[in-house]
Amino acid sequence: MSRTLVLVRHGQSEWNLKNLFTGWRDVELTEQGHAEAKAAGQKLKALGLKFDIAFTSVLKRAQVTCQHILDAVGQSDLETIRNVALNERDYGDLSGLNKDDARAKWGEEQVHIWRRSYDVPPPGGESLKDTGARVWPYYLHDMQPHVLRGETVLVAAHGNSLRAMIMALEGMTGEEIVKLELNTGIPIVYRLNADSTVASKEVLS
Numbered sequence: 630m631s632r633t634l635v636l637v638r639h640g641q642s643e644w645n646l647k648n649l650f651t652g653w654r655d656v657e658l659t660e661q662g663h664a665e666a667k668a669a670g671q672k673l674k675a676l677g678l679k680f681d682i683a684f685t686s687v688l689k690r691a692q693v694t695c696q697h698i699l700d701a702v703g704q705s706d707l708e709t710i711r712n713v714a715l716n717e718r719d720y721g722d723l724s725g726l727n728k729d730d731a732r733a734k735w736g737e738e739q740v741h742i743w744r745r746s747y748d749v750p751p752p753g754g755e756s757l758k759d760t761g762a763r764v765w766p767y768y769l770h771d772m773q774p775h776v777l778r779g780e781t782v783l784v785a786a787h788g789n790s791l792r793a794m795i796m797a798l799e800g801m802t803g804e805e806i807v808k809l810e811l812n813t814g815i816p817i818v819y820r821l822n823a824d825s826t827v828a829s830k831e832v833l834s
């Protein structure tokens with residue numbers, strides 16, 4: 630029984646590079662981002678993983694990352710489900726602003742609270758809790774059944790949609806999740822037990 634779940638944050642995007650709040654804005658990968666996504670695929674290939682299904686968001690930086698990985702493992706045509714539930718946390722009024730400019734305007738602490746706290750939303754946007762309220766039901770209903778059937782599932786998504794998923798998967802508290810940072814293009818390989826709990830976790834950095 631494989632029961633394997635692979636989570637990957639998209640490669641570096643144009644707005645990661647420019648240090649802009651991105652959220653639901655649909656921006657391209659940078660050259661480095663494409664390379665990170667291809668390297669993620671090579672790492673998964675080296676593990677000998679073959680996927681049964683892939684999931685991604687409706688944003689192209691995650692979709693392109695997903696495709697690079699599938700190309701690298703020789704599964705370019707694998708069934709891939711795109712769903713808005715996996716989108717990045719909506720950054721609301723901060724979207725498009727420079728993160729350093731925001732710190733200068735509202736202060737380091739306030740910006741950190743908006744970026745990393747569990748339940749404080751940025752103005753007009755989603756908190757991590759709000760993001761989890763759409764990601765986790767989608768995981769339980771659409772992805773987990775595949776994993777529990779013994780399949781190997783790829784999820785290419787975003788920093789905060791994946792942080793919300795990881796929080797629930799690992800049973801982390803609101804305080805613990807504040808410290809979790811996900812790097813771009815680094816696969817996290819979970820093996821699950823039959824009761825859906827985490828048996829092992831490997832970060833392919």
Ligand SMILES: O=C(O)[C@H](O)COP(=O)(O)O
Nearest residue numbers: 649650651652717744788
């Ligand atoms: O949406 C964004 O700006 C980033 O992809 C994630 O941002 P964060 O590091 O501020 O959570």
